[in-house]
Amino acid sequence: MAYSLIEHTADTGFRVTAGSVQGLFADAGMALAGIAGASGGRETVRTEVTVEGIDQADLLVRWLQELLYLMEVRRLRISRLEIPELGDTRMTAVVKGEYGSGPPAREIKGVTYHGLEIRRAGGGCEAVIIVDV
Amino acid sequence: MYRALENLSVRRLDKYRLEIRRQPPMLTCGVIYANARIEKDLKDGNVLRQVANVACLPGIIGPSLAMPDIHWGYGFPIGGVAAFSLDGGIISPGGVGYDINCGIRCITTRISMRELHPGVEDLLALLYSTIPSGVGSSTRGFRVGKRDLLDVLANGSRWALKQGLADREDLEAHEDGGCMEDADPEAVSERAIERGLPQLGTLGSGNHFLEIDVVEEIFDEDTARIFGLFEGQTVVLIHSGSRGLGHQVCDDYVHAMLSAGIRSGIELPDRQLACAPISGSQGKAYFGAMAAAANFAFANRQIMTHLVRQTFERYFSSSWERLGMRLLYDCCHNIAKKETITWEGRRIQACIHRKGATRALGPGDRRLPERFRKTGQPVLVPGDMGRSSYILAGAPGAKETFSSACHGAGRLLSRQQAKKLGRGRSILDELKGRGVHAMAASRGTLAEEAPDAYKDVAEVVSTITGAGICRAVARLKPLAMVKG
Numbered sequence: 354m355a356y357s358l359i360e361h362t363a364d365t366g367f368r369v370t371a372g373s374v375q376g377l378f379a380d381a382g383m384a385l386a387g388i389a390g391a392s393g394g395r396e397t398v399r400t401e402v403t404v405e406g407i408d409q410a411d412l413l414v415r416w417l418q419e420l421l422y423l424m425e426v427r428r429l430r431i432s433r434l435e436i437p438e439l440g441d442t443r444m445t446a447v448v449k450g451e452y453g454s455g456p457p458a459r460e461i462k463g464v465t466y467h468g469l470e471i472r473r474a475g476g477g478c479e480a481v482i483i484v485d486v
Numbered sequence: 487m488y489r490a491l492e493n494l495s496v497r498r499l500d501k502y503r504l505e506i507r508r509q510p511p512m513l514t515c516g517v518i519y520a521n522a523r524i525e526k527d528l529k530d531g532n533v534l535r536q537v538a539n540v541a542c543l544p545g546i547i548g549p550s551l552a553m554p555d556i557h558w559g560y561g562f563p564i565g566g567v568a569a570f571s572l573d574g575g576i577i578s579p580g581g582v583g584y585d586i587n588c589g590i591r592c593i594t595t596r597i598s599m600r601e602l603h604p605g606v607e608d609l610l611a612l613l614y615s616t617i618p619s620g621v622g623s624s625t626r627g628f629r630v631g632k633r634d635l636l637d638v639l640a641n642g643s644r645w646a647l648k649q650g651l652a653d654r655e656d657l658e659a660h661e662d663g664g665c666m667e668d669a670d671p672e673a674v675s676e677r678a679i680e681r682g683l684p685q686l687g688t689l690g691s692g693n694h695f696l697e698i699d700v701v702e703e704i705f706d707e708d709t710a711r712i713f714g715l716f717e718g719q720t721v722v723l724i725h726s727g728s729r730g731l732g733h734q735v736c737d738d739y740v741h742a743m744l745s746a747g748i749r750s751g752i753e754l755p756d757r758q759l760a761c762a763p764i765s766g767s768q769g770k771a772y773f774g775a776m777a778a779a780a781n782f783a784f785a786n787r788q789i790m791t792h793l794v795r796q797t798f799e800r801y802f803s804s805s806w807e808r809l810g811m812r813l814l815y816d817c818c819h820n821i822a823k824k825e826t827i828t829w830e831g832r833r834i835q836a837c838i839h840r841k842g843a844t845r846a847l848g849p850g851d852r853r854l855p856e857r858f859r860k861t862g863q864p865v866l867v868p869g870d871m872g873r874s875s876y877i878l879a880g881a882p883g884a885k886e887t888f889s890s891a892c893h894g895a896g897r898l899l900s901r902q903q904a905k906k907l908g909r910g911r912s913i914l915d916e917l918k919g920r921g922v923h924a925m926a927a928s929r930g931t932l933a934e935e936a937p938d939a940y941k942d943v944a945e946v947v948s949t950i951t952g953a954g955i956c957r958a959v960a961r962l963k964p965l966a967m968v969k970g
Contacts, residue, residue, distance in 0.1 A: 360900040362558040407748050418737055425730060426681055458928070460691045462584040462733040466740070466757035467560030483560050485584045486692055486901070
């Protein structure tokens with residue numbers, strides 16, 4: 354997983370790079386879990402998530418919002434993400450992890466669309482995501 | 487879909503105002519309230535572009551405004567204010583933000599600092615153990631079921647009044663009497679309700695806080711008397727919002743409006759500005775859901791007010807009424823409101839978006855309770871943890887900002903920069919050195935919220951008062967705080 358935090362005055366941003374768009378979605382999810390302090394742990398829970406959107410950038414935001422819900426409300430700590438299906442307007446993911454005893458260490462209010470773009474370059478891809486904290 | 491605005495032209499209008507010149511596809515200019523010192527912090531083009539982006543939205547009336555605590559947000563800048571005509575204008579969830587009706591209130595007391603000072607740490611510890619704070623903090627002491635929550639969404643602090651958690655005077659000291667009448671609980675998703683249920687009466691995390699302050703200086707004796715303020719007085723500030731419920735409402739409607747907007751070919755400068763005609767079904771549904779989330783936030787802060795009063799009662803062995811714990815005012819920060827404005831001589835029904843900005847009604851405004859009609863609305867401007875906060879009053883000049891003002895100091899550094907600066911330092915000890923006691927659910931939050939991460943609130947206040955939007959009434963100094 355490759356992600357780095359970027360400077361944003363009010364909130365928090367991170368840049369993810371991956372060899373494929375599927376990889377980008379999985380890595381962005383793990384980055385979000387890492388920032389929230391809800392990554393790691395065993396793989397005792399497996400849940401499938403299906404998301405629909407208007408394009409892949411929209412799918413990426415909606416996918417990350419689903420993960421936020423699982424972390425905040427279901428208190429899921431995430432250890433592995435797989436993206437078996439990713440189209441332009443629909444994706445399916447498998448989320449593996451374990452239920453924690455409390456909420457994530459850091460509250461993330463929402464995943465924004467601000468300036469979001471999935472850029473493809475040099476056989477890989479990259480996205481910058483801003484989250485409201 | 488995405489049209490970036492480049493090469494913006496900015497010129498200084500006067501000592502307190504900058505203008506971003508209109509250029510296509512902007513429909514109007516931008517006006518930023520900034521003195522020369524604040525202007526230096528605007529070097530980053532992102533924030534100017536955000537002001538310009540808002541100026542591209544349909545139905546905007548007057549300029550796209552930004553208050554002096556402006557900083558880079560998402561969609562709207564933080565400190566952004568914009569009015570949209572109810573006839574042909576839009577409403578944008580991104581122009582309100584995730585933390586709907588994040589806001590601040592001030593509770594005055596009859597307690598002097600001298601009476602409080604020896605035991606302020608004990609009182610702080612009591613408050614910390616009583617008010618749930620931190621990430622995902624959940625309600626303590628009482629539970630609300632779904633039926634109660636729907637009542638909260640419909641009635642806001644009026645619900646708290648029915649439960650004995652507020653009195654009538656408290657409600658008068660809220661914007662809209664503590665209840666946005668257009669609230670539509672049915673427009674709030676099940677998921678939002680699920681997120682809100684365990685969080686009513688909780689502070690949350692990040693920049694949310696509960697603070698004990700002392701009134702350090704009075705600038706306007708007459709207004710201070712009407713506000714119930716005196717030098718050396720202890721007051722309490724509570725800053726919190728609509729928690730996960732509001733976050734989910736924003737999320738739900740940004741998605742829905744984005745999808746509908748793309749289908750109808752609306753071109754946006756930033757997807758986070760997804761919007762819908764305010765008179766259309768989607769715009770109305772969002773307004774109803776947003777108002778319901780705002781009511782949640784009113785009730786949330788009112789419950790914490792009740793808990794603060796109970797804690798003071800235990801500590802001082804006296805009733806809160808005898809301690810004079812009166813709500814001065816409750817200001818909303820992230821909100822859209824239908825208001826009648828006067829622009830270029832015309833009275834217009836508009837939807838005012840305030841994102842990281844507060845309402846600031848001037849003297850004579852009939853929406854104010856009788857006791858504030860002569861003075862103008864109390865406007866609360868919290869600073870950072872180590873420096874001052876201010877209490878202002880809305881002035882006649884606020885008409886040019888659609889009765890809006892700054893909501894705080896405004897961030898200067900990103901959270902990573904603040905953490906880097908905080909490495910090897912004890913923020914707690916530094917605060918103690920300034921006479922401020924703090925308790926926080928997370929040390930990371932303390933570092934991110936360190937005083938040097940914020941602009942000097944005095945610059946922000948001198949700009950908004952210099953521009954004639956508000957008048958300075960009093961300055962507060964923090965003594966003790968609970969950070970989320």
